Amino acid sequence: MDEKKAKRIVESVFSFDYIGDEMGKVRTNLDDEDAQEAMFKALLGAATKKAGAAADPAALEKLCRERVQQFVTSAKSSRGTGCGS
Numbered sequence: 001m002d003e004k005k006a007k008r009i010v011e012s013v014f015s016f017d018y019i020g021d022e023m024g025k026v027r028t029n030l031d032d033e034d035a036q037e038a039m040f041k042a043l044l045g046a047a048t049k050k051a052g053a054a055a056d057p058a059a060l061e062k063l064c065r066e067r068v069q070q071f072v073t074s075a076k077s078s079r080g081t082g083c084g085s
Helices: 003-013 016-028 033-054 057-078
Strands: none
Touching: 003 033, 003 057, 016 033, 016 057, 033 057
16 A cells, blocks of 8 residues: 555545544643544544555554644644634
């Protein structure tokens, strides 16, 4: 599995349908590392399941960590702008 395909898989499961509860918990407290880790694990699990036998665990892990960090950074930057909570 190449990185481009792995990224598409991660993005396809980065939604409330797959990890909504975890997203909500992180958004409630953006500095909660335990909530971020739970979100990462849920995202990794969903991505691994979707990738099936073609899964590249190392690539998916890296991309899932990056995606969670991107979510946190984006949510923090939108605070107080009327765009976030």
